[in-house]
Amino acid sequence: MDIHEYQAKELLSGYGVKIAEGGLAYSPEDAVQRAREIGGNIWVVKAQIHSGARGKAGGIKVCKTHDEVEAAAEVLLGKKLVTHQTGAAGKICNRLYIEAGTDIAKELYFCFLVDRVSEKIVMVGSQEGGMDIEEIAATNPDAIVKIEIEPAVGLQDFQAREMAFALGLDASLISHAVKTMKGCYRALRDLDANMIEINPLTITGSGELIALDAKMGFDENALFRRQKIAELRDKTQEDPRETAAADRGLSYVGLDGDIGCMINGAGLAMATMDMIKLAGGEPANFLDVGGGASAERTEKAFRLVLADTNVKAMLVNIFAGINRCDWIAEGVVQAVRKIDMKVPLIVRLSGTNVEEGRRIIAESGLPIITAETLAEAAEKAVAARNQVVANQAAGA
Numbered sequence: 100m101d102i103h104e105y106q107a108k109e110l111l112s113g114y115g116v117k118i119a120e121g122g123l124a125y126s127p128e129d130a131v132q133r134a135r136e137i138g139g140n141i142w143v144v145k146a147q148i149h150s151g152a153r154g155k156a157g158g159i160k161v162c163k164t165h166d167e168v169e170a171a172a173e174v175l176l177g178k179k180l181v182t183h184q185t186g187a188a189g190k191i192c193n194r195l196y197i198e199a200g201t202d203i204a205k206e207l208y209f210c211f212l213v214d215r216v217s218e219k220i221v222m223v224g225s226q227e228g229g230m231d232i233e234e235i236a237a238t239n240p241d242a243i244v245k246i247e248i249e250p251a252v253g254l255q256d257f258q259a260r261e262m263a264f265a266l267g268l269d270a271s272l273i274s275h276a277v278k279t280m281k282g283c284y285r286a287l288r289d290l291d292a293n294m295i296e297i298n299p300l301t302i303t304g305s306g307e308l309i310a311l312d313a314k315m316g317f318d319e320n321a322l323f324r325r326q327k328i329a330e331l332r333d334k335t336q337e338d339p340r341e342t343a344a345a346d347r348g349l350s351y352v353g354l355d356g357d358i359g360c361m362i363n364g365a366g367l368a369m370a371t372m373d374m375i376k377l378a379g380g381e382p383a384n385f386l387d388v389g390g391g392a393s394a395e396r397t398e399k400a401f402r403l404v405l406a407d408t409n410v411k412a413m414l415v416n417i418f419a420g421i422n423r424c425d426w427i428a429e430g431v432v433q434a435v436r437k438i439d440m441k442v443p444l445i446v447r448l449s450g451t452n453v454e455e456g457r458r459i460i461a462e463s464g465l466p467i468i469t470a471e472t473l474a475e476a477a478e479k480a481v482a483a484r485n486q487v488v489a490n491q492a493a494g495a
Contacts, residue, residue: 100317102331103147105196107313110290114282116297117275117309121198123147130172131165133197141200144171146192149336151298151314152182152231158192161200168197183231190336201309206299207266208232211283213293220248220287222280224262228299254284268302275308290328291321340384340407349388349400356381358480359404359413359442361397363388363422371416374473380481383410397430401438412484415446416476424448424456432463443468443483447476 102110108118122133134142146158153159158180160171172195181189206228214221224244227235235242244265248254256277263276283295294316301311322329334342340353350365354372358380362368365387372382384407388400404413417427431446447470448456460467468483470476 100319100322100329100332101149101336102315102317102328103149103194103196103333103336104145104313105147106331107295107315108310110315111283111286111295111297111310111313114286116279116282116286116313117307118313119199119201119309119311121196124172124195124197125193126176127169127172130195130197131169134162134165134168137197137199139199142168143198143200144168144175145196145198146175146178146180147194147196148180148185148190148192149333150180150182150184150190152184153180156180156182193335198311201301201311202304203299203301203311204304205302206311207301208235208298209262209266209280209283209300210296210298211287211292211294212296214247217247218250220250220254220284222246222248222254222258222262222284224266226267228301230298232296232298248284250288253288254281256281268308269306271306272302272308279308279310286315290315291318291325292316293318340403349386349396349403351387351403352385353407354382354384356383357409357411358484359383359386359407359410360416361386361388361400361404361413362416364418367416367418371414371473371477374477375414375480378474378477378481380477380484383407395430397427398434398437401431401434401440405438405440405442410442411487412443412445412480413440414476414480415444416473417446417448417450419448419450419452419456423451424453425459426452428456428459431467432459432465435463435465435467442487443480445470445476445480445483447471447473 105123112118120137124130124133142162144160144162146153162168162171175192175195178192179189180192208225208228210223212221225235225242227242246258246262259277259280260273263273268276287295292315296314297310299311301309303309317328338353341351358375360371360382362371368385368387375382386400388396415431445468446460460469468479470479
């Protein structure tokens, strides 16, 4: 789960990370009022969406008068911002963060993230702040410094000092840098975050170290014990399909294809998507219904997949180990009868009670296409999808 910049800054400030003064605004009038409260003669109006590269998309505006603040808010509120992270769909800006202008002497990049390969926390830094880390890695990989942290031990002072020196900080800032880094690490550990990124971490003209932007990502599996973090969730910034699935206890990732998938087991789901692509199709989603797919759970999964209007065919691929194929077959038949499907349905069953499951589907009287192997199921799904497209083209 991701949160907004202003939320991340509020959390990090509680761990000793210095931030510029700012306030939230939902209207141009709010924006002007926040600027008045902050004071000074320069403000930054920032669109709050779950994406980086907002500046390149026109989502960050520097203003020198209250009229400019109001005008910037008028432009940004309700605007769809498209970045390389949002994709073509973009994300709508519904709130703004008004921040005091900062005298920037130098911009740095700083991040903590969980490395699943090494099973450690990695501290990442670069003297080239203000850029996407992917861009830094592509143009100047030597500029990136990485330090691995053993979770059982935690971030040590010498590691924080090592990073501070690698960032080229003056000796007078080392102590402040160590405090900032250790504060970020405590936030990562205490809040079950899996990523904290400060970009840019700035050195001001007066010699202070300030986080001018902040991103935090959290382990959704730990939200049950982090109620205050869960309350920061903004569902308007998420794929509505994925949000609906999460609310129903299903593992779903929306994709750009048009062949809907309902599968049990993450590994089988990945293999099924690969087979669909090998057969010349494009999967519309990743959906793992888990090992205990009851009739009710199966129906929820069907409705979720078919809620995507791009879906032109649906493939159900179930290997019944914990579950039973006859139970799955009954759930599929029940779901199809309740939903009144308008797209072709391909079902492949394997495992416990597979013969009984196939019999239930065959005797249901429903136009369900069956397959015995995964390769056959993928080929039939792509063929059915192509037929739908051809029929639509002929009808047009």
